[in-house]
Every structure is written in C-alpha cells, then in structure tokens.
Amino acid sequence: MTPTTAGKKGEKGASAVEFALVLPLLVIFVFGIIEFGLLLYNKQVITNASREGARAGIVSQTPRVTVAEMQTVVQNYAVPHLVTFTGGVVLPTTTVQNNTSGGNQCVSFSDNLTVTVTYPYTFLALSNLMNLLGPSTLGPSLTLTAQTVMRCE
Numbered sequence: 001m002t003p004t005t006a007g008k009k010g011e012k013g014a015s016a017v018e019f020a021l022v023l024p025l026l027v028i029f030v031f032g033i034i035e036f037g038l039l040l041y042n043k044q045v046i047t048n049a050s051r052e053g054a055r056a057g058i059v060s061q062t063p064r065v066t067v068a069e070m071q072t073v074v075q076n077y078a079v080p081h082l083v084t085f086t087g088g089v090v091l092p093t094t095t096v097q098n099n100t101s102g103g104n105q106c107v108s109f110s111d112n113l114t115v116t117v118t119y120p121y122t123f124l125a126l127s128n129l130m131n132l133l134g135p136s137t138l139g140p141s142l143t144l145t146a147q148t149v150m151r152c153e
Helices: 003-010 014-058 067-081 126-133
Strands: 093-098 112-122 141-151
Touching: 014 067, 014 093, 014 112, 014 141, 067 093, 067 112
Parallel strands: none
Antiparallel strands: 093 112, 112 141
C-alpha cells in the first residue's frame, strides 16, 4: 500500500461533513440577500407611491385634489407593486400635510405639500432563522417610511 492511497481512505466523507457544517450559514446568507432585496424593493415602491400622491396633490386644478383622492393614488400605485408573502395585502398608510397653512391640501402657490407613506414590511424567513440562533433584535416586521415634499403649483 502506498502512502497516497492510505491517506485517501482516511479522508472518505470529509467533504460531506464540511458541507454539513457550511450549509446552514449558506442558507442564512442566501435568505438574507433575498429578504433585504425584497425590503429595498418595497422601500422603493412606497417612495414612488409617495411621489405619485404628492404629484397628484400639487397639480393646479379646480377643485383641488382631496386627501382621499391622494390616498387612492398612493394605494393604486403601491398595491400592485408591493411584494408580500402574507395572506392578505397590507395597505400602506398615507398622511398628507400642507407645511405652510397647516391644512392637508394645497391652498396657494409656493406652499409645501408633504405626503408620508408608511408600510409594515413582514419578513419572510430571516427573523425566524435569527430567532433559532438566539434572541434577536430583529422583529417579525419592520415599518418602512417614505416622505415626499413638493411645492404646490
């Protein structure tokens, strides 16, 4: 028996053991990439939804767009684009405020209209995986917020 053949017999199954040790870390890493990719995508969606709502509210027209109509614009943009894995679609919350007059509509030119959209993002698997490793500060959901300020036309 040569020394090279004797060493190979003793290493039989070593790669399976190494794979078993590395696999949980690889799974957490891959799911983390997916989770944070979805989180950033949903953040981008609510940011665009707040822009759409603000744009609808600042356009000069008679009568002015109401808060309910701006909220409808935000919902119509956000709902088809948001990625969720829960049973039902959680609607984003929209608040509108005129920073100059204190109301919630454009009153005059050069007023600033602020549209804020909040959305509770629910994690798919990352928080559950982290809880398996021990107590985690990462809860089952995270509140995403987007705010757009535009000047009234």
